[in-house]
Amino acid sequence: MSTLVLRQDEGGLACLTLNRPEKMNALTVQMFTELYEHVQDIERDTEHTGVVVLRGAGRCFSAGNDLNDIAAGQPLPMPHFQAKVIERLANLPQPVIAAVHGHCYTGALELALAGDLLVAAESARFADTHAKWALTPLWGMSQRLQRRVGLPKAREMMFLGRSYTGVQAQDMGLANFCVPDDAFDQQVAAMASEILAGSWFSHRANKRLLINTDGMSVRDGLAHEVFRNAGKGPDMQDRIAAFRQKK
Structure with a gap:
């Protein structure tokens, strides 16, 4: 088959x-x-x-x-x-x-x-x-x-x-x-x-933001982004450290 x-x-x-x-x-x-x-x-x-x-x-x-x-x-x-x-x-x-x-x-x-x-x-x-x-x-x-x-x-x-x-x-x-x-x-x-x-955490969070705020007013969308969004992920520190080390 x-x-x-x-x-x-x-x-x-x-x-x-x-x-x-x-x-x-x-x-x-x-x-x-x-x-x-x-x-x-x-x-x-x-x-x-x-x-x-x-x-x-x-x-x-x-x-x-x-x-x-x-x-x-x-x-x-x-x-x-x-x-x-x-x-x-x-x-x-x-x-x-x-x-x-x-x-x-x-x-x-x-x-x-x-x-x-x-x-x-x-x-x-x-x-x-x-x-x-x-x-x-x-x-x-x-x-x-x-x-x-x-x-x-x-x-x-x-x-x-x-x-x-x-x-x-x-x-x-x-x-x-x-x-x-x-x-x-x-x-x-x-x-x-x-x-x-890129950060898989960021990609997932960004996609959720775009989906969840679709159709909202700018005011409501901004409030959702600011107050219902983690802002940083578990891999942030490692990524910054790797960048600094490379630099």
């Missing part, structure tokens, strides 16, 4: 790979079931996992939801299952990098938007084609897309259904970075290493 989501761990990095390359990693209920199991494990393992990379095997990240699954009315383990998996992924304590090459359409874009950072290869192609199939988003597109690219651009993507290149994705703020395909793996690995070199 094939594994639809591969997990590889090395040096604090957990790499999750959508593994249906013969079907362009089209998303199925079983794929989400396996992804959910990995996310649950990673969520509990903050001591050994400091960053997560989500990517696709073969020619692309994912062509989107498997239309055969939709047509067959594939039963879900629980109501709104895929949305809950994506929300759990987005709220992992660790920073999540979505590494996108090739197609990233509709449901796949909703999945990629769970990343704290999105790295696009020049070959990447992004689109929201819900309207092509008489569908509406159920996995977070209407909320996460506009927060990333702004409301006017989100409307453009959702109403027109056009495809956007990796460079265009970077220009509109959908992708944080766009890199040449031949440097894609290297750049993703370097970014993960850069995050891992």
Whole structure:
């Protein structure tokens, strides 16, 4: 039996790979079931996992939801299952990098938007084609897309259904970075290493601050930061001492 989501761990990095390359990693209920199991494990393992990379095997990240699954009315383990998996992924304590090459359409874009950072290869192609199939988003597109690219651009993507290149994705703020395909793996690995070199305590605390204050007024957000935030972690003294010794 094939594994639809591969997990590889090395040096604090957990790499999750959508593994249906013969079907362009089209998303199925079983794929989400396996992804959910990995996310649950990673969520509990903050001591050994400091960053997560989500990517696709073969020619692309994912062509989107498997239309055969939709047509067959594939039963879900629980109501709104895929949305809950994506929300759990987005709220992992660790920073999540979505590494996108090739197609990233509709449901796949909703999945990629769970990343704290999105790295696009020049070959990447992004689109929201819900309207092509008489569908509406159920996995977070209407909320996460506009927060990333702004409301006017989100409307453009959702109403027109056009495809956007990796460079265009970077220009509109959908992708944080766009890199040449031949440097894609290297750049993703370097970014993960850069995050891992920072304090894992700080990364988790910063992510919590951003999530917990989303939608607050500036006044309330500042109060949350000042009064409900530790400010320093257990590795602070060691990091300062190492810096002073090196200097």
